[in-house]
Amino acid sequence: MARLHRSIRPAGPRHAPMRRAAAVALALLLGACASPAPSTAPTAPVSAAWKNAPPPGWISTADAPKDWQQGRWWALFDDADLDALMGRVEIGNPNLALALANVAQAEALLRQAQAQQWPTLGVQLGAQRGGRPTSGAGSLQGAASWAPDLWGRLADAVQAQGAKVQASQADLASARLAAQGSLASAYFSVREADAELQLLDDIITGYQRAVTITQNRYSAGVAAHTDLLQAQSTLANAQASRAALAGSRNSSEQAIALLVGEPPAQFALASAPWSAAVPALPVVLPSELLLRRPDVASSERAVAAANANIGAARAAYFPSLNLSAGLGGKAGSLATLASAPTLAWSLGATLAQTLFDAGARDAALDQARAAQQAATASYRQSVLTALGQVDGQLNAMAALSQQIEHARAAAEAAAGAEQRILNSYQAGLSAYTNVVTAQATSLSARRSVLQLQVQRQQAAVALVQAMGGGWQAPWGVAAS
Numbered sequence: 001m002a003r004l005h006r007s008i009r010p011a012g013p014r015h016a017p018m019r020r021a022a023a024v025a026l027a028l029l030l031g032a033c034a035s036p037a038p039s040t041a042p043t044a045p046v047s048a049a050w051k052n053a054p055p056p057g058w059i060s061t062a063d064a065p066k067d068w069q070q071g072r073w074w075a076l077f078d079d080a081d082l083d084a085l086m087g088r089v090e091i092g093n094p095n096l097a098l099a100l101a102n103v104a105q106a107e108a109l110l111r112q113a114q115a116q117q118w119p120t121l122g123v124q125l126g127a128q129r130g131g132r133p134t135s136g137a138g139s140l141q142g143a144a145s146w147a148p149d150l151w152g153r154l155a156d157a158v159q160a161q162g163a164k165v166q167a168s169q170a171d172l173a174s175a176r177l178a179a180q181g182s183l184a185s186a187y188f189s190v191r192e193a194d195a196e197l198q199l200l201d202d203i204i205t206g207y208q209r210a211v212t213i214t215q216n217r218y219s220a221g222v223a224a225h226t227d228l229l230q231a232q233s234t235l236a237n238a239q240a241s242r243a244a245l246a247g248s249r250n251s252s253e254q255a256i257a258l259l260v261g262e263p264p265a266q267f268a269l270a271s272a273p274w275s276a277a278v279p280a281l282p283v284v285l286p287s288e289l290l291l292r293r294p295d296v297a298s299s300e301r302a303v304a305a306a307n308a309n310i311g312a313a314r315a316a317y318f319p320s321l322n323l324s325a326g327l328g329g330k331a332g333s334l335a336t337l338a339s340a341p342t343l344a345w346s347l348g349a350t351l352a353q354t355l356f357d358a359g360a361r362d363a364a365l366d367q368a369r370a371a372q373q374a375a376t377a378s379y380r381q382s383v384l385t386a387l388g389q390v391d392g393q394l395n396a397m398a399a400l401s402q403q404i405e406h407a408r409a410a411a412e413a414a415a416g417a418e419q420r421i422l423n424s425y426q427a428g429l430s431a432y433t434n435v436v437t438a439q440a441t442s443l444s445a446r447r448s449v450l451q452l453q454v455q456r457q458q459a460a461v462a463l464v465q466a467m468g469g470g471w472q473a474p475w476g477v478a479a480s
Contacts (some may be wrong), residue, residue: 014275024191042376046286054283055401061470063294064282068470073415074184076279077457079113080185081272089107089179092261099175099331106168110161116153148323153315158306166475167301173471174294179259181465185458191274192454193249196447199480200242203443207235208438210422214432227432234436238443276453277456278460284467286387291476292468293386308331308371313368316361319353386466393463400456407452411445418442422464 038112061068065077074086090096124141135197149155179303214231291297326346354361418438422428 004409012065036310038426042192042300042379044290044380045308046290046383047387048286050283050394051391052398054394055280055397057280058283059280059283061288064470068282070394071470072280073464076179076281077184077275077277079275081269082184084186085183085256086180087354088260089183090176091260093179094261095175096172096179097117103165103168103172106161106165110158110165115451116151117158119144119233134345138344139328139330143328144325146323148321150321151315151318153312156308156311156315159313160305163308164304166473167298167305169293170301172294174298177261177294177465177469177471180469181461183256183259184251184461186322187269188261188274188454188457188461189252190256190269191251191272192276193252194247194271195276196245196380196450197242197249197271199450200238200245203233204242207231207238210435211235213426222428223432228463230432230436234439256421263374267467276450276457278456279385281460282467282470283388287478289386289390289468290383291473292471293382294468294471294473295475296379296382296386297476299375299382299399303372303375303379306368306375310365310368310372312367312418313361316364319351322352324348324350328477389466390463393459393466394460396459397456397463400452404452404456407445407449411442411449414438414442 023409030241067073072086074082122143124139126139126141128139205301211228211231214228252265254264256269257264260267289296290300322344322349323350328344418435418441421430421434421438421471425432425435
């Protein structure tokens with residue numbers, strides 16, 4: 001049997017008073033207050049209801065369809081092309097890839113923080129050989145160390161990093177919702193441009209016919225030359241408007257390409273019919289918004305992390321305990337190392353306390369408290385911003401619905417007036433300036449209806465984003 005050498009000898013009777021005193025001191029330290037981190041959730045000014053009531057027929061989140069609950073809110077618009085583009089955003093959008101990498105980084109840091117709560121083990125095995133005369137030697141060194149988390153410093157660090165992981169997950173959801181909202185808004189702009197281009201094509205065809213008629217009347221000496229010039233000017237203005245609209249459509253198409261992660265030169269979206277309908281959307285309560293808005297949830301998790309950091313800063317005022325153990329020995333060869341007579345083991349404990357640091361710990365605690373106050377203020381501001389955005393979009397939806405009704409009535413009246421004035425001119429009862437004015441008014445009114453309709457769709461998309469798009473904080477679901 002190998003003989004073990006103990007580097008720490010048991011204390012004799014004369015050391016008993018010292019051992020008892022050390023035990024009492026350690027017990028007092030362990031029983032001391034570790035000043036846990038504040039865990040009170042931040043308060044925020046939340047109203048009981050929205051200032052602007054949702055449109056009639058909208059439903060609550062409790063009765064929301066499955067697509068909404070799964071975060072597929074765009075499916076409520078029932079557009080196959082939009083649905084296909086949303087799938088490409090998840091794959092190709094660089095901002096989502098960045099946010100996903102940030103989540104992975106935060107999770108890795110959490111594992112690092114958790115690993116610090118466990119002992120550290122190490123081993124070193126060596127062999128040497130020399131000549132004249134030939135000889136060999138083997139060595140084995142093993143070590144273990146552990147710093148018990150007496151005052152909760154490591155636990156607070158784990159808690160802080162866990163909150164940061166949750167914040168990064170919320171940031172990912174926020175980036176995803178922002179990309180999806182931008183895509184939907186750009187997509188509806190393209191489809192509205194398609195409808196408006198079709199309208200302008202019809203109008204231009206009519207204006208070309210008017211130019212031909214006026215040319216014939218001028219050639220016959222019935223119409224003045226100014227009538228022909230005005231007809232040609234009206235046609236040219238309409239063609240210029242079409243060119244500008246086509247450029248605007250290309251810009252929206254390029255925005256979609258960037259959102260799905262493709263070069264604009266390699267992306268094209270074919271023209272298709274446009275449905276200007278706005279579906280009935282689920283409406284959240286103001287109190288629900290705190291867990292359904294990713295940015296608000298991220299701000300709340302930042303407060304939780306700041307609270308934990310205060311606890312970690314407080315723990316620096318207390319002593320640190322480190323336990324260590326070692327095992328090592330040398331022998332003529334690796335084969336005989338286990339039975340070597342020089343194999344020895346050791347155990348040790350170190351209790352350390354900082355006595356003077358020129359106020360460094362006080363400053364660190366003040367910094368942690370100030371960071372917590374800043375995070376709390378940021379959280380409250382994010383809540384107010386979220387509430388304001390929802391109410392603002394509800395107000396916009398209501399106003400746009402009324403505007404569309406009036407604009408449709410105005411467009412119908414303008415179209416009737418245009419036809420009557422054109423008939424009057426052809427009968428020689430009206431000047432051509434009246435025709436030009438009526439045509440411009442009618443075209444403007446018809447385009448205004450389309451533009452208001454796409455604004456209402458985009459306001460609906462903005463409202464979806466303001467309400468969180470069906471997302472809910474996973475930690476909120478677990479706690480409920």
